[in-house]
Amino acid sequence: MTTAVDGVTYTPGELDRDATFYVAGHRGLVGSAIVRRLRAGGFANVVGKTSAELDLKDRDAVFAYMAETKPRYVVLAAAKVGGILANSTFPVDFLSDNVRIQVNVLDAALANDVERVLFLGSSCIYPKFADQPIREESLLTGHLEPTNDAYAIAKIAGILHTQAVRRQYGLPWISAMPTNLYGPNDNFSPQGSHVLPALIRRYDEAAVSGADTVTNWGTGTPRREFLHADDMADACLHLLENYDGPGQVNVGTGSDVTISEIAATIARVTGFTGETRWDTSKPDGTPQKLLDVSTLRNAGWTAGISLEEGMERTVAWYRDNVSALRV
Template sequence: MTDVAPLSRNARIYIAGHRGLVGSALWRRLSDRGFENLVGRPSAELDLRDARATAEFFDRTRPQVVIAAAALVGGIAANAARPTEFISDNVRIQVNLLDSAVSWGVERFLFFGSSCIYPKFADQPIREDSLLTGQLEESNQSYAVAKLAGVAHVQAIRRQHRLPYITVMPTNLYGPGDNFDLESGHFLPTMIRRFHQAVRDGASEVTCWGTGRPRRELMHVDDLAEACHFLLDCYDDYRPINVGIGRDMTIGEVADLVAATVGYRGKILWDPSKPDGTPQKLLDVHRLADLGWSAKIPLEEGIRTTYEWYREHGEARPE
């Protein structure tokens, strides 16, 4: 690990995917901290699957720092329904961003891997060095293979071009701006929506996917944004770095917490014919802790504020 200088407040920072869960949190974080030269483009204006459009955008805007929070992301149902797009879109987006970054001399680049690209049966808590050591979870294999190519791409650029590009491996995230769509969303936002609708409709039963037994770690996206800012200021290493809270609970326990927050008092049923996904996903966050960062937002508080955001915005994504 070598030394990098903290991000300059004047740096032109392109946040790809700035309207998404992660990108919007990074935008909030950096604007709050006085970064005034932030650049973002909605996908309708700049489709990052298009290599030429991406290159032209880099030529015109000349970002110094890129945070690659644009990707096709989704829960088990979306991954199962559209595996072709999960591999094709994600490979193209990350290749176009990384190729353009190298061509136009981008100084710092933050790529996102994910806790779900580790082997399905990795020892828990999952250490960074277990990457690529075993069989992947089938339900999101396309997404994971695309992301693994991105991790390798960042490492290749570091070796060949000596650029301090890094990969961050977030755990499961939630927060304002999340995808609450019942088909494509992750389990926590879809639970919030289901329980909210059950209260609204006076329903006495809600059925959730799977058995409720798998264990998941959940981190508020504002914590992730703070960690990414911290890492951009100081982290320069070829090894991806885990970002999580270091604790997990069963999906059933999360459901109880969501029900209590939303005020749902009916029955929670489980549908074991639907896939559970990987049995446990808990990141080992010792390397990040040793650098001096740890998560701050308790899950109860995070779910409460996310629910408040949902009540205000519904399913809409922020503009």
């Protein structure tokens, strides 16, 4: 796909494998998967810093790092993330931290002439009651899910920031909106995790302890789409090399399951044979969230890891690393 930004034509193509490629958030769920994919794809100079080494909320430090490394490509995968409980309890943190991270990294990338930037958002940017499957055009057409609206607003700001750079400076920066992701290096904390890693931990602990029951939040009826982080990473590289356009691109599988169905899958994979109960006094969140991935498919990419395979791989990784996980 060849597009023009303010009269400047850019044709996506194979990225320079010898160029410096900065992955912000390189140790997180998505960032670590992107690093694995880039290295497997022959990129020789993939760089990143831990949050202890570089606080992305520190504007001066971010500018200094970007000036020192001079990356040609950047993927912004760093973010403060969490599930319903964390987002509901700490909305200021999710809004403030993420806006600062995004503004600092994107401004520093612009100041240092980064050629290609991929900003990663979240499917929670879309209205709570958007038509399903959710098309990219649904952005800003309705009210957000109130349990994570602060995080969503921050991510919407990142999308608009990326689009503004395209309009004002003509740079071929793009953004992608993944569906619910899972895989190695996820946050399995009981307080801060998303639904799928929380379920994996809950069912695995129940299986190990021999518990008779597991109790989950809500009714189990909401429908969700899940994508393995390794598929997400592959999609990111594909977009960088094959797509250019101002609108955000949905990244997902194009199919969904109920929370009760995913719970049953995890129970089976972990070996839990007891009863699953549902605490209906707890919130369900958005009733359905399925992305329309037509744009991505038209760009030549589809997911390759089935949910069953992805669950088996993730549970195996969790068990191998449980002693070192975030708590």
